[in-house]
Amino acid sequence: SLALAGPQTSGTAFSGTNSLTAQDAYGNVVTGFDASTNNVTVSSSLTGSITGLSGTNKLNSASDFVSGVANLTSLGLKYTGESGSGTFTFTPATGAPVSSSSLTINSGTATKLIITGTGTQTAGTSQTITITAKDA
Template identity: 65%
Template sequence: SLTSPQTNGTAFTGTNTLTAQDAYGNTVTTFAANTNNVTVTNSLGGTVSGLGSGGTNVLNQAGDFTSGVANLTTDGFIYTGISGAGTFTFTPASGTAVTSSSVTINAGAATKFSIDGSTDFVAGVGQTVAIIAQDASGNTATSYTGAKNITFSGAANSPSPSTVPTFGGTNFGSPHNISFTAGTAAATMILYKAEVAAINAS
């Protein structure tokens, strides 16, 4: 029984339990994970951690279950990876596996940016470039919204005349105030020097 939604990379919140049962649906109050380890996998392709003695995806301690029920919230159940809707499967070393109902994993807090646009520019010709806030797993951090000051760097001035590259009309090296909606913002970028440049946003 898992609560939905949850957040990528952070411990599950709400009521999240795993109950050991016999073939007739009765709770097996004597179940112990140290003698019958339970491995947790998921359909999203990410990793599960925070459980058992090693903080991994395996319940393996005598105290992980109390009277046949594991409190996964207290145990520290964490999913890290691609966001979206998926299921979690709990497989005991001995017994029948069980799969949860669908759980929505939302993106975590923004920790980095991704720049999305053409990799080929013509000197002096503007192109629309998107800047995307992402969580640690690369999911778009949709909670990153509102006006932000973003400074671009990584492209050089043209040789003659010396012309500074711009983003949204603001010179590289100076903060540009831009509004993010659901983790994404876009503006026109103009580059002037013929070069291979690694564009940075901070």
């Protein structure tokens, strides 16, 4: 089963209670689950990258799951990319994938300002410009 707290912020490690529990077909916790022999790939319906785990976008270490539960917060799950509402899917190499319900990702901290104007400007005359703050 999968529990992801929301909202989260793009470019920042997930906060709150975020966990993935390995279960068998009957819903029993698989306490001996080992991600080093059954890698779990993480993907999102949003366009971006997933980092902070033992693999770039994977749980692939024997220590990722303790008694069948991966604490995604302490492991450092981080999504960096487009903001909005999307889902996250965890797919083991062997077994059934599990997807989150819709999760809101907010934009990250502004790191640059984009200034746009209207064509060629003449000194001493008024002009219209737009300044947009953008995250990474």
